[in-house]
Amino acid sequence: MFRRYKLKNFDFLLVLLVIALNVIGILAIGSAKQSVQSKQILGMAVGLIAMLVIAFLDYSRLLKLAWIGYLFVIVTLVLVHFFGRSANGAARWLDLGFFDLQPSETAKILLILFYAQFIMKYREQFNTMRVLLLAVLFIIPPLILIYKQPNLSTTILVSVLFCVLMFVGGLSWKIIGGVLAVAVPSVLIFLSIVMQEGQTLIKDYQRNRIMAFFAPATYADTEAYQQLNSVIAIGSGQLWGKGLNNTDIASVKNGNFLPESQTDFIFAIIGEELGFIGSAVVILLLILIAMRCVSIARVAKDTAGMVIAAGIGALIGIQGFMNIAVATMMMPNTGLPLPFVSYGLSSLVSMYIGIGFVLNVGLQRKTCIIFSMGEKAT
Numbered sequence: 001m002f003r004r005y006k007l008k009n010f011d012f013l014l015v016l017l018v019i020a021l022n023v024i025g026i027l028a029i030g031s032a033k034q035s036v037q038s039k040q041i042l043g044m045a046v047g048l049i050a051m052l053v054i055a056f057l058d059y060s061r062l063l064k065l066a067w068i069g070y071l072f073v074i075v076t077l078v079l080v081h082f083f084g085r086s087a088n089g090a091a092r093w094l095d096l097g098f099f100d101l102q103p104s105e106t107a108k109i110l111l112i113l114f115y116a117q118f119i120m121k122y123r124e125q126f127n128t129m130r131v132l133l134l135a136v137l138f139i140i141p142p143l144i145l146i147y148k149q150p151n152l153s154t155t156i157l158v159s160v161l162f163c164v165l166m167f168v169g170g171l172s173w174k175i176i177g178g179v180l181a182v183a184v185p186s187v188l189i190f191l192s193i194v195m196q197e198g199q200t201l202i203k204d205y206q207r208n209r210i211m212a213f214f215a216p217a218t219y220a221d222t223e224a225y226q227q228l229n230s231v232i233a234i235g236s237g238q239l240w241g242k243g244l245n246n247t248d249i250a251s252v253k254n255g256n257f258l259p260e261s262q263t264d265f266i267f268a269i270i271g272e273e274l275g276f277i278g279s280a281v282v283i284l285l286l287i288l289i290a291m292r293c294v295s296i297a298r299v300a301k302d303t304a305g306m307v308i309a310a311g312i313g314a315l316i317g318i319q320g321f322m323n324i325a326v327a328t329m330m331m332p333n334t335g336l337p338l339p340f341v342s343y344g345l346s347s348l349v350s351m352y353i354g355i356g357f358v359l360n361v362g363l364q365r366k367t368c369i370i371f372s373m374g375e376k377a378t
Contacts, residue, residue, distance in 0.1 A: 005056065005363040014292045014362075015051075018340060018355055021285040022047075022348070024278070025266065025341030031244045032253060032262040032269045036343055043345040047352030054356030055363065062357075063304055066117035069110040070138070076103035077145035084149070092149050093346075102346035104146050104154045105337075109354045111142065111158065112165065112311035119169035120304035127172045135166065152206050153334030157319060164314040168297070168307050213332035226265060227329045229257040234271030234279065234328065241275030262343040264335055267327040282341065283324065290317035296362040305361040312354040315339075 022044050030037035054062075076094065080103050084091035093100040118138070122131045139162050147155040167176065194202050195210060205223070212219035216228060233252035242248050252258055253269055261269050271279045293313025300306040316339045323338040325331040337347045 009363045009365060010055070011292065011296065011359055011362045014289065014296075014355065014359065017285055017289050017292065018352075019048075021282065021289065021340040024270070024274075024282060024285075025338070025343075027244055028266050028269045028273070028341065029262045029343045031273055032266065033260075033343070036262060039345065040343055040348070043348040046345075047349045050349060051352040051356035051359070054353055055359035057360060059305065059308060059357055059360045059364075060302075063113060063117040063120070066114045070114045073103065073107045073110050073114075073142055074145070076101065077107065077142060079103075081145060081148060092151060099345065102344070104149070104151055105344070105346040105350045107142055107146070108154075108158065108161065108315055109312075109350050109357075111139070112161070112308060112315065112354070113357070114138070115162070115165045115169070116304040116307040116311065119165070119307050120302065123170065123303050126170050127175065132166075132171075132175070150203050150206065151335065152202060153322070153336050156334075157315075157322065157336060160318055161311065161315055164318075165307055165311050168310045168314075169303065209333045213329070216329070223333065226258060227326065227333055230265050230268035230327045231329050233258060233268040237272040237275040237279075239275050239277060241271070241273045241278055244273050246273060264323065264337060264342060265327055266338055266342045267324050270341075271327075282338075283320075286316060286320040286339065290314070290320075293358050296358055296365065299365040300361050301364050301366055305364065309358045309361045312358050315354065316351070 026037060026040050026044065029040050080091055080094050083094065085093040085095050085100065087093070092104060093102050115135070115138075118135065119126060122134075125131050139158075143155055143158060146158060163179075190201070191210070193199055194207055199207065208219065208223045212223035212227070216224040219225075220228060229252050236242070236250075236252065242251060246254070248254060252272055253261060258265050258268055267279070267282070270282055274281075290313040293309050293316065297306045297309035297313065300309055319336055320339050322331065322334060323336050323342070326334050326336070337344050339351050340348065
């Protein structure tokens with residue numbers, strides 16, 4: 001399982017970028033809700049250990065257990081449906097006594113690993129109808145189970161991630177064009193339906209969030225409340241912010257206008273307390289981490305490694321974009337954490353595990369140079 005690797009192939013830069021982003025998140029969480037900061041620090045410690053252990057395990061051998069990972073996803077999502085702990089009308093957590101597991105977070109990483117093995121196995125017949133239908137059939141059960149929690153935002157994220165994995169795996173442009181020709185009008189039709197009174201496709205609160213995005217003034221005291229206050233908080237931080245743990249009575253955070261801001265709206269805290277500079281640093285770190293993963297994907301020794309690294313990079317980039325877009329009111333309110341920044345042990349440890357796999361892909365890379373900003377090939 002463990003192999004000897006050349007230490008020079010270990011991507012220390014990726015690790016430093018992840019740690020830097022995580023530390024900013026811990027500081028922001030401590031300012032938003034001091035009582036949970038120690039748990040996030042513990043999550044970082046567990047995540048780092050898991051990342052380092054996985055980084056030196058041969059991913060090719062671990063992928064032989066991909067089916068077990070897929071079954072774990074299905075079983076835990078079924079269990080959360082019947083026995084899950086509910087919050088704000090959604091059952092998304094399994095109470096393990098010492099830890100609340102959020103199966104939809106672990107599912108993101110395990111599904112990437114499953115499809116890495118799947119694409120590797122069928123790479124020669126990947127664009128055949130039989131293999132593509134099989135790929136779609138495998139993604140349907142977890143999507144339905146996540147959607148039923150209800151968790152529409154993660155359902156959308158996993159769907160987009162699935163499309164990215166198919167593209168990275170070598171999906172034909174003809175098939176991509178055909179899918180887009182059907183998907184784009186289907187999405188528009190779906191939106192037109194769910195915005196109608198009395199529709200049954202999504203929950204009422206989900207419809208209200210969509211309506212609040214298009215008419216925030218109408219929903220200013222309800223569904224648009226968090227997003228409007230988030231925008232105010234980010235804007236009030238100006239260039240350098242008001243400072244972490246400030247006592248400014250005019251602060252959106254201190255006025256409790258952003259409930260549970262340590263989770264999905266942590267970017268608003270960063271914007272208010274660290275200003276434009278702090279916000280820009282967080283965005284830059286997310287971009288650099290995603291780019292580094294893609295760089296490693298380019299030099300992976302095989303298709304599976306490429307899919308893993310590109311998939312993790314895409315997950316971090318897309319989820320980061322969606323979270324920040326919600327905080328800045330560029331899209332309707334969702335419930336997605338900001339990778340390595342938002343409070344939540346399931347999300348944090350899962351992301352570290354994902355980075356561990358990317359590091360192992362890098363350790364087994366082909367004989368060439370990973371490009372980074374300012375580097376030249378040799």
